[in-house]
Amino acid sequence: MENETPESKPTNVTKSTESTESTEAESTKNNSVEATAKPSEPRRAWADEADDDDELAASSPSPASSSLGLDLDELAIDDSKKKKADSLDEPEDSNIKAVTSGHTLYSTAMTFEDLNLSTELLKGLYVGMNFKRPSKIQSISLPMILTPPHKDLVAQAHNGSGKTTCFVLGMLSRVDVKLREPQALCICPTRELAIQNLEVLMKMGQFTGITSVLAVPEKPGVGVPTHKMPPVTAQIVIGTPGTIGKWLGHGKLGMRALKILVFDEADHMLAEGGFRDDSLKVIKAIEKVNKHCQVLLFSATFNDVVKSFVSRVVRDGNQLFVKKEELSLDVVKQYKVHCPDELAKISVIRDKIFEYGDKVGQTIVFVRTRTSAAALHESLAKDGYVCTSIHGTIDHENRDKVVKEFREGLTKVLISTDILARGFDQSQVNLVVNYDLPFIHDHRAEPDYEVYLHRCGRAGRFGRKGAVFNFLRTDNDYVLMDKIQRHFGHQVHEIHDWRSDQQFEDALKAAGLL
């Protein structure tokens, strides 16, 4: 696959087109702005064609290039009276708070043409991905990513709203195909996410001739040892921290030509107890040889602790944030199910999830530990319930196989640890079960809000319907659940009798799944 893709030409999105070239804005350092789309109209047209992409763009008519001038005055106008009722009809219709740095004005990209992408890349979007228009986060973030001086960006957006496209397109459009060196690097918290992102990249970039490589561990014994490996010449590298660190350590990953560094699930990648040290090492390795590398941080969640750290890593960058109350927990319907004991939990899986699961699509059952994943799997399999499970002790080959079979729809129920809590994008997943609620290690009465939100986000991809069933057994479970409700300001409905078919049916109907 050779093709010439000229170095990206991200021009033309530099300034807001309509509306008074701001005079005030220029004097302001940080302009804070709220880009608001109106409450949505019924959406579904796109949901049906979205298929296995979470990134499907909305298909509704759009206003001619509205300006998201990052200027308070402009936006005030935009916000208050400009109807935009006919604007993007998307799941993430809500406020995104944008804080820009410096004087660059950005307009929103109402179409992909607005971004001045290469024809090969546009073809990838339309033909390869079957996209129509940028989603909201795409329309706002892509101009920021592509417009010189290529400022760093921290971007928060809802689960299933199309974040992947933002950074994949960012990477693809900045690569010089003639230069046979790594120019874009994307670091992900799990093997599964790295693979998924690379697949999106290859699909979207299939007409560009851009080369890419996956940096995740190989099966032990196969492949050449790292020290014998030739230096990476692929133009885009996507992988996990360990392998990327290893390649860097052996001098196989040149960083001189790197133009763009992406952290997917960035809050976790920069969290203490997450991958902070690995991430900082990579950043330092790049800074040593390279002064002009754009850094992009994407996630659906940034808690306050991480947020303050993030702004120290990425200073002088643009920022997009969403209020926690608006983080899309409303597209999936949440329920709590009181289970008197573990047997009741298993019964609910058997008699309700397996019973109704097929009718409503696929299901992911989240458990807290590897051993409970294996135990639950075995208990179900023993009685002939067909499912698979995935967690960190399963070897890589089998992990890949389990994911592949699930993606092909061969399996309907997948038991998982939090290995799949973040980012895993499978549009047929309409049901999420929290067999165990996520809590902070060493603080069992403190919910892990981020993990909870990410797990829920596996259902209802790109605005589809979805339901989440939280199994509550102990007093502590109720404490966790109450805190979760308060934190997100959401009412979680109760299923009073775990044995009642009727109550589950009603719940699924209320969620729009039956």
Add this chain to the structure above:
DNA sequence: GAAGCTC
């Protein structure tokens, strides 16, 4: 009592 990440 944890999940994920190189060898």
